Amino acid sequence: MRETIVFIHGLTGSKQAFRKQIAYLADSYNTYVYDLLGHGEDRGKAVDFTLKNLVKQLEDFFEEKGIERAHICSLSYGCYPSTIFANKWQDKVLSLCFIGGHYNSPSPLRDIFQQYWDCRNEPYPLWLKKYSHAIYPKDGLIDPYSIVSNKVYYKYGLELHKDILRDALEHRLNYDLRSDLASLTLPVLWVMGDHDSLYKSSLRDLDQVIPHVVYSELKHAGHAANLFQPNCFKEVYGVFLGDFSSVNPRYA
Template identity: 25%
Template sequence: MIEKHLSGTPIHYWIKEKELAESILFVHAAFADHTSFDEQIEFFAKEYQVITLDLIGHGKSIKTQKGDNISKTADYIYKLLEIEGINKIHLVGISIGALLIQDFANKFPDKVASLCCIGGYNINNFDSALQKENSGEQVKMMLKAVISIKWFAKSNKLISAFTTEGQEKFYNMNIRFKKRSFMYLAELKNLINKFKVTNRTYPILIGCGKYDIPMAIKAANMWHESEPKSKMVVFENAGHLVNMDTPQEFNENLIIFLKGNYEV
């Protein structure tokens, strides 16, 4: 992977170039970084040009300017595509990454080849009751982080990953997360229910882990039921971070989806 810095932004990204191949961008969960997709890179690089990045406030994307925040992610991605000369891209997002790629798709639908959202919900139609429940849980976790990042990381790994391997990898990412980076995430709320609900013109894969929290599973099912062009997958032996808990199952399902072999 070649590491690059997206000029004029805090974003660092990595690309495994493959001439004339379709491109895939993987967007990680909150409190993680681009290395959460280590198990995907070599698998998909056989046929695709693979790109990963560190979201603002995560990993190497921490040198910010006034006004930088998570709500600008769609614009960062658009600039990345322009620089790399990519017309359309397959977008894969985990958790917060699933929300951010939807925002990109809302703003730049002609740039989207497909959308794969794991552990997310429909940002164009997020149920108010679920939204309140989700916000309450986020506040509890943030309070733990304010007191101790290690305490936060130990708690977060248990509700985010199901397997021991997934939990330990996520924990090691969490403890590197800086407390000041929480402020960059605050603008995420401004992306919710901002656009009118419309049927998407590109294929969409919605997924969650069998052992994710009930709210996340309910939200994924509600989204799938309202999205006629979607495919829903529940991953066995996985929690919220499906790609780290069950990388082989995730990779196999995603490649089938990308090749258009899913019946929806």
């Protein structure tokens, strides 16, 4: 019986973020992807963008598709609903893969989240432009990865309802994702781009939070490492999926 993978995109993105991964995994796995609340066909609409509703959306998706157990692969902010779901429904999740994942540890990343939460009442286009530059700073004099991420985040962020990114900031500042991550016993793969310095700053104690984590850093990649280096990610995730049962014998 074929195993299942559910992909969850990040803020301002869409299910298209995983089209290459689905293309090369669909022959071996049942693959599913969906758009987060307020994204995709609902882009621009006002939604109740709470963690409770995001987890409920994932629960409803499992039920709608008849998914009993699945690997979950999430990008950036997608690590929040996927982790909460995995702790709530441990028997439904085979493994977790986080791409550009982060959590609420003291770090330069959290400082930026706090800074832009404090000035969240500025006019949205201006706020978003400054925020996009802050979360995707240049790593060196020439950093095409940051430039691309900055432009994409700003362009598609403008199409979202103005409350979504601000609500997500509140989640990142006040929800204790670190504790949820520390409770995980299932296999975890954590993938980061080597140029994703700001987001990596939140992971300084990752090996203490998740002692069994498999960490992989992709060369020549920014925040959305699977988009910058799809072939490298294919290799890393393929090996993990093939070996995950040996990481935790419970799933053998």
